[in-house]
Amino acid sequence: MKKSMILAAALAAMTAGHAAAQNYPERAITILVPFAPGGVVDLASRTIGEGLSKKWGVEVIVENRAGGSGFIAATALAQSAPDGYTLFMGEAGTMTINPSLFDQTPYDAEADFTPISTVTDTPLILVANKEAPFSTMEDFLAAAKAQPGMITYSSAGVGTLNHLAPEWMALEAGITLQHIPYKGGRPAATAVASGEVDVSVVSYSSTKPFIDSGDVVVLSTASGQRIAPSPETPTMQEAGVPNVDTSQWTGLMGRAGTPEPILDQLNAAVQEVLADPAVAARLSEAGAAPFPSSRADFQAMLERLRGQFATIIETADITPQ
């Protein structure tokens, strides 16, 4: 404990001589989670929390404040002091989709939050029911062009990433699809497997049982690169749908105005936690991979996605009301 305190102090002193940052952290840190326990956002928070706690010898409290499309937890962060003791586990919804989806949010994702580091990444894939008249991305796009609005896709709900990702794809490919919302990723994946809908953009992990049983076929991935568990699957960009590059990520956020040295210190600590092979193994059980990044890269990713989702939400006319 003493040693780690000295280390932390040394690190803080090294990066810059900010007064408040000198002794960070000297008391318990809280990570606010916008979801209930269980699920990848909660797992990411607990993994980082345990790592920071072990490294710095301070208590890290993971506080689940589920509900209200993440409004409750995000608002709590927005009202906290910019001292690095209250953090937030962000994901696509609260940080990049809500600002465009809702007319009004009680927090400002851009002005109230500052990125620290991305934490986990869960790839999204486009799957089709085995009975569907297409089994490749090429055939799918041709079929969708031939009969606009007739192909159905399932999502985990209005305004979720698996709603916006297919809309993004449709926008770039010049096709129209029929949206069928479900409640959660698992029912959305089951709907493709049972043939109730034709396709879905879902996380690889939630569809794996159906890929293994042959009930669904994988058409493409929504990520910019091919994904490790299914290297033969082309990306959407390779299959002729430009620009689409998205996945289910989580990322640690702080209150805007937190001293730079503290943010740097947190970023370095997150990188260290994610480099642990045991952490990677634990995350992969939930279908996620470690996703370390610099603060600048995280910021750039947020800006790119916010702009993109604003366009999609406006073009596809998606409203929560």
Next chain:
Amino acid sequence: MSFADGLLLGFETALSAQNLLYCLLGVTVGMVVGVLPGIGHLTAISLLLPLTFHAPVTAGLVMLAGIYYGAQYGGSIASIMVNLPGTASSAVICLDGYPMTKQGRAGAALIITTLASFFGSLVAIMLLVALSPPLARAALSFHSADYFAMMALGLVAAGTLIQGRPLIGVASVALGLVFGIIGTDTSSGALRFTFGAPQLFDGINIVVVAMAFFGVSEVISSIGRPRVGPAVNGAVTLRSLMPTRADLRESWWPMVRGAGVGSGVGILPGAGGGSMAAFMAYAVEKRVSRTPERFGSGAVAGISAPEAANNAAAQAAFIPTLTLGIPGDAIMALILGALLVHGVTPGPTVLAEQPELFWGLAVSFLIGNLMLLVLNIPLMQVWVKLLQIPPRYLFPAITLFIAIGCYSVANAPFDVLMVAGLGMAAYVLLALGFEPAPLLLGYVLGPLIEENFRRAMLLSRGDAMVFVERPISAAFLAAAVALVVWVALGARRERTLRAKGET
């Protein structure tokens, strides 16, 4: 996964130290709340629900289920000893159990109900492991229209099968549906009845609703109720526990029939679970008996059949909950809520994806029932003593736990205020005659049924014929219509009979 592999995995899971401990905790709590009139298993489950959010999903479920079937054992003790049902499902045990006590045969009655409980559970557990895998496979081809029809039948059954008062049952379901509407609409994302409060965007938490209707309101109404001590203090000695050979012989067939009735009622969504099963089993026994006049004055069949039935129903209710994701009664609705919090979406994929959950749970039922058998017989004296805990300790403690439990779900002070307000409202509603169980079922099934209805319509592009074109959907809807007609005819016959009697 083969049947043998499944059982092996089940034993491995259920026999882990952690799961054994949770199982013991669950059945013990179940026994206690079952014995205590005033707090039922629903109260106990809603109280302990938040606790399970911090335990692994299998352990949490093992405990919640333990409370459920444990209370079925305990409930009959209060019925037999003091003529006050510990739980709704053991109300019918009073009819013949209490007369047996007055005849000095309380011990025999207690043992017979324990054995009947065990037997009923055993039958339903076998049914659970035999039926669930094929049902889950079949359910993979169920579409939204089919789910809609199944839930419609469930809601109709929950409303109309209220003993003799179908209209108030329907009203209770409808009120539950209204509570369920609050929050964000799945299909359009529209916010309904949230009054701009972000705390209501996801609707009212199930723990809050359950604790308001089964916790707070129970405490308030219990305060005014007079206390009754055991009728025959210290009358239960180990020797008096032994049933006669004739008792056992008379119990066998009623137990078998009771287990059958209970399993059937348990599988049907919305049929009312334990209490419905117990009443139906009692009615069946009275009809098949050669000496129906003995019922009500201490007939052994009058306690063994309903007791086997309510336990069988408690176990069989897990079949639709786990394989289809459709809860059959209020308790299963809470269990469903617990699963959802853990990120497990109950449905056809649970068996394949979480085999240790399903098989572990099934085997834990067996172990839990054995524990209850062992706990019950030597500890009968202790359970009887429990009936004497003064309410001035009991009720404040429950109220405190309700507040802690509600707060801990989302660390939201708002939820504590909510349970207080809703609890008051619940007390008034229940005093007016509303039924809490159909209400909770309406609350849970409401959003699901709406979601599936709208999705089915979206998929069929607005063609409502989809509900009759799909055979599964058509069959369930036909059953729902038949049920309404049957209940309406029954009510009309009763009215004409009464009218004739008056003239």
